[in-house]
Amino acid sequence: MSALDRVEFHNVSVERALSALGRGGGSLHPGLVSYAQNAVRCYPFSAGPDGTRLVADRHFSVVREERGSQVRELYAWGRRYQSQDGRLREHRFLRFGRAGERERDPAQVALAAFTTACGDGGAWPTPWDTPFLTFRRAPAERVRVAEVGLADGSYQVLFDGSRAEAEAYYARYGRPRVEEILVGDVARPGAACVDCKLLTACSHPPRLPGLLGLTARPAPLRKVSASDLRYYQTCPAQAYLYSLRLPRVNEYGEAAHLGKAVHAWLEDLHRRPDGPPCRVSDLPLIDEDWAAGEWRLAEDAARAGARMLRQHLEICPLLFQETIGEVRVEPDLAFYDTAANAIVLAKPDLLYLDDGSWVWRETKTTQRTWSRDANWIGRYPQLALAIVLLARGALGGDPGGSRVELEILHPEDRDIVLLEPDDPETLALARRTLAELAEPWRADEVFAPRPGANCRTCPVSVWCPQRAKADEGVE
Numbered sequence: 091m092s093a094l095d096r097v098e099f100h101n102v103s104v105e106r107a108l109s110a111l112g113r114g115g116g117s118l119h120p121g122l123v124s125y126a127q128n129a130v131r132c133y134p135f136s137a138g139p140d141g142t143r144l145v146a147d148r149h150f151s152v153v154r155e156e157r158g159s160q161v162r163e164l165y166a167w168g169r170r171y172q173s174q175d176g177r178l179r180e181h182r183f184l185r186f187g188r189a190g191e192r193e194r195d196p197a198q199v200a201l202a203a204f205t206t207a208c209g210d211g212g213a214w215p216t217p218w219d220t221p222f223l224t225f226r227r228a229p230a231e232r233v234r235v236a237e238v239g240l241a242d243g244s245y246q247v248l249f250d251g252s253r254a255e256a257e258a259y260y261a262r263y264g265r266p267r268v269e270e271i272l273v274g275d276v277a278r279p280g281a282a283c284v285d286c287k288l289l290t291a292c293s294h295p296p297r298l299p300g301l302l303g304l305t306a307r308p309a310p311l312r313k314v315s316a317s318d319l320r321y322y323q324t325c326p327a328q329a330y331l332y333s334l335r336l337p338r339v340n341e342y343g344e345a346a347h348l349g350k351a352v353h354a355w356l357e358d359l360h361r362r363p364d365g366p367p368c369r370v371s372d373l374p375l376i377d378e379d380w381a382a383g384e385w386r387l388a389e390d391a392a393r394a395g396a397r398m399l400r401q402h403l404e405i406c407p408l409l410f411q412e413t414i415g416e417v418r419v420e421p422d423l424a425f426y427d428t429a430a431n432a433i434v435l436a437k438p439d440l441l442y443l444d445d446g447s448w449v450w451r452e453t454k455t456t457q458r459t460w461s462r463d464a465n466w467i468g469r470y471p472q473l474a475l476a477i478v479l480l481a482r483g484a485l486g487g488d489p490g491g492s493r494v495e496l497e498i499l500h501p502e503d504r505d506i507v508l509l510e511p512d513d514p515e516t517l518a519l520a521r522r523t524l525a526e527l528a529e530p531w532r533a534d535e536v537f538a539p540r541p542g543a544n545c546r547t548c549p550v551s552v553w554c555p556q557r558a559k560a561d562e563g564v565e
């Protein structure tokens with residue numbers, strides 16, 4: 091954003107802005123510099139979609155509403171433009187990947203359209219919790235809301251209409267959400283807690299000091315999941331660029347793609363109202379290509395996936411209806427490890443309350459043989475996290491019967507490996523596994539690449555300056 095600001099508001103050339111990014115004072119990760127340079131190079135700046143030239147607008151568009159003693163200010167994050175005569179105003183959302191690769195929430199589009207159409211100009215307030223310094227300006231006649239993809243400069247129009255149409259769009263899609271947010275007191279703890287200025291005053295997410303097994307020391311707040319720790323183990327730079335949510339290329343190989351499809355199919359089945367167990371009539375036929383969510387399988391992969399799903403039928407957790415209480419499918423969980431100063435995120439495949447105790451089910455697919463006695467906790471750190479969370483009673487319920495179930499699906503076979511948090515050896519291994527992964531991650535402030543064979547399949551290597559060296563065989 092600051093490089094774009096320099097070009098648009100300070101008359102700095104793109105080339106100078108790029109080289110300033112490259113210098114970066116050493117404070118920016120080289121992978122982020124590479125991504126940001128590409129983004130600035132691709133960015134469409136003043137070019138409108140229909141050949142019109144636009145002028146960048148440094149001011150926010152702010153609508154101020156008074157409700158009794160409450161004053162609220164509505165505005166949208168992004169970049170703002172207008173035509174030379176000011177009749178057209180445009181709001182651009184920035185996406186890390188390609189424009190339009192995922193649908194943007196209509197409430198966001200509506201809020202941007204409305205504030206762009208009707209808002210006063212406003213400078214960002216300092217400090218942040220004071221009101222905007224606003225000034226009156228003529229409302230726009232026409233409003234456009236667009237999305238720009240920073241990976242390739244792609245551009246997509248999300249709304250284009252008159253001021254009245256923007257107001258109507260907001261009334262339909264935006265206002266209900268704003269009202270919901272203003273009256274709602276339901277907390278949804280998650281990754282966003284890291285950037286929330288109210289975290290220390292909020293009772294969410296639940297505090298679990300020492301969850302990662304680290305001794306307390308001052309450090310900036312970070313978020314982390316078991317997968318992040320696994321990525322870190324592979325390559326610190328990969329973990330860091332993932333955490334920034336930079337676009338990934340060819341993220342999933344064939345086996346992972348198959349696994350995602352099987353997971354998505356089971357997720358849909360387990361989400362059904364009243365949670366009936368999975369039956370064969372719910373599954374794709376063996377000889378058909380099939381898809382679940384965004385995951386499409388064909389030929390051999392479709393057959394293998396359909397067979398894996400059949401193996402699930404005998405071990406579906408919803409078979410034992412008489413003892414099962416609540417079921418939570420892929421819930422987003424967040425905990426605050428105040429010792430490590432980290433928001434720890436988890437997303438179990440399935441949680442279910444069995445006779446009053448929470449059971450954490452993780453499903454893995456494979457086409458290889460396996461040994462029940464393998465070090466599953468070491469192989470899958472999310473199992474380690476699950477065990478430690480259940481041992482601390484972090485989910486509530488009766489901890490006595492809590493357990494982790496690792497469901498293994500193979501086209502011809504299946505297994506359930508039970509991991510019990512009240513088994514001292516299991517718990518010790520889980521704690522050790524987590525601490526050994528988390529310690530170097532927490533201490534790292536540089537996230538240097540670890541170039542090697544892994545670079546060839548690394549989904550963010552396109553942004554990594556060390557990749558070239560790996561390609562040349564330099565370790």
Ligand SMILES: [Zn+2]
Pocket residue numbers: 356359360367368402406407408
């Ligand atoms: Zn099932």
